[in-house]
Amino acid sequence: MSLSEIFCQDRAIGSLQRAYAAGRMAHAYLFAGDDGVGKGTTARAWAKMLLCENRQTIRKDPLFMDSCGVCHSCQTFEAGGHPDFRPIYKELVQYTKEGKNKKTPVDMPIDVIREFLIDKVANRPTMGDFVVYVVDEAEKVNRNSQNAMLKVLEEPPHYCVIILLCCRLDEMLPTTLSRCQLVRFGPVEQTKIVERLVSEGISKSEATYWARFSQGSLGRALSWATLELKDDSTYAIKQQLLEKLASLELTDAVDMAEWMGKSARTIAGAWAKAADDVSTTDITRRAQKGLIQMVIAALNDVMKLGIGQTDELVNEDQKNCIEAIRCRYTGETAARHVEMCYQVHRWVDSSVNEKLIFEQLLLNLSNSDILLKLTDSSI
Numbered sequence: 001m002s003l004s005e006i007f008c009q010d011r012a013i014g015s016l017q018r019a020y021a022a023g024r025m026a027h028a029y030l031f032a033g034d035d036g037v038g039k040g041t042t043a044r045a046w047a048k049m050l051l052c053e054n055r056q057t058i059r060k061d062p063l064f065m066d067s068c069g070v071c072h073s074c075q076t077f078e079a080g081g082h083p084d085f086r087p088i089y090k091e092l093v094q095y096t097k098e099g100k101n102k103k104t105p106v107d108m109p110i111d112v113i114r115e116f117l118i119d120k121v122a123n124r125p126t127m128g129d130f131v132v133y134v135v136d137e138a139e140k141v142n143r144n145s146q147n148a149m150l151k152v153l154e155e156p157p158h159y160c161v162i163i164l165l166c167c168r169l170d171e172m173l174p175t176t177l178s179r180c181q182l183v184r185f186g187p188v189e190q191t192k193i194v195e196r197l198v199s200e201g202i203s204k205s206e207a208t209y210w211a212r213f214s215q216g217s218l219g220r221a222l223s224w225a226t227l228e229l230k231d232d233s234t235y236a237i238k239q240q241l242l243e244k245l246a247s248l249e250l251t252d253a254v255d256m257a258e259w260m261g262k263s264a265r266t267i268a269g270a271w272a273k274a275a276d277d278v279s280t281t282d283i284t285r286r287a288q289k290g291l292i293q294m295v296i297a298a299l300n301d302v303m304k305l306g307i308g309q310t311d312e313l314v315n316e317d318q319k320n321c322i323e324a325i326r327c328r329y330t331g332e333t334a335a336r337h338v339e340m341c342y343q344v345h346r347w348v349d350s351s352v353n354e355k356l357i358f359e360q361l362l363l364n365l366s367n368s369d370i371l372l373k374l375t376d377s378s379i
């Protein structure tokens with residue numbers, strides 16, 4: 001993809017272009033914004049432009065430069081093997097000296113940062129003027145690794161461009177922040193996400209659901225809405241989830257937990273097929289968290305209806321289910337359930353057993369009055 005094809009991030013790209021035009025291009029960037037808003041896509045397109053052998057002036061005032069798409073560099077880039085484009089992600093751990101057969105951890109391993117960034121920055125470009133490093137999930141680079149990176153962020157060689165992608169600025173050390181040019185990526189407008197999903201063949205009401213569910217993250221909306229499942233669709237799963245919630249009884253909780261586990265594995269399996277360089281642990285967690293977020297969205301809708309706010313429901317397409325759930329809970333109970341959902345959501349990252357997560361969630365939800373004692377020490 002080229003810079004001019006990127007969707008709805010004109011402000012972020014404009015700030016990159018202005019600095020470039022003024023000859024003040026940074027060599028260390030921090031691209032900050034929610035997951036799926038286009039940080040990674042922009043980083044790749046920016047890298048492709050810098051590496052291009054025949055950069056194009058798309059517009060003069062204000063200057064907008066882009067890659068040509070046809071030169072040797074652009075073609076190598078698109079084929080995925082450009083020697084001067086170095087994406088850095090935690091799954092690289094298995095290619096580190098000590099990392100053979102290591103499972104991908106939740107945090108970015110320091111060995112990856114050391115062996116794929118710090119030890120490599122002295123290597124000069126092999127094809128063009130630059131070497132571009134893009135560090136994915138920089139918020140998962142822990143304190144020690146961030147400290148280890150400071151020197152290369154402070155004084156990268158003139159041919160180096162380092163881009164950190166980050167969803168949570170609060171996880172970054174002030175020393176890291178001060179060495180990088182911050183580029184903020186805002187949420188994508190809901191109508192634009194709907195438009196895009198509809199252009200992918202998704203129905204309007206389904207597209208509206210995913211756009212609201214994804215809260216401005218086009219990437220997240222696309223990855224849910226366009227996922228091809230073998231016997232079902234993610235949308236059919238969400239519809240069944242709400243129907244099941246609407247009629248949930250204590251005696252159904254264990255069966256429904258099993259169904260949620262199975263659904264999470266189906267979704268994760270399909271995602272894994274679509275992206276083979278991401279760890280399956282991460283994908284499974286993402287699917288489990290997504291299903292919990294669907295429950296949270298439903299409970300938030302219940303609370304909205306409770307205060308008479310009927311527009312912009314995430315589950316506008318299943319208002320009858322939201323009404324049915326509302327009959328079971330008071331606004332206060334729904335709020336407490338949301339809190340409980342966030343707690344089990346956190347358990348997912350702590351590698352708690354999937355069965356336990358969904359059973360705790362549903363045993364609680366099936367019990368409209370009494371909330372089971374749920375503490376992190378109970379896991």
Ligand SMILES: [Zn+2]
Binds near residue numbers: 054073
């Ligand atoms: Zn080119």
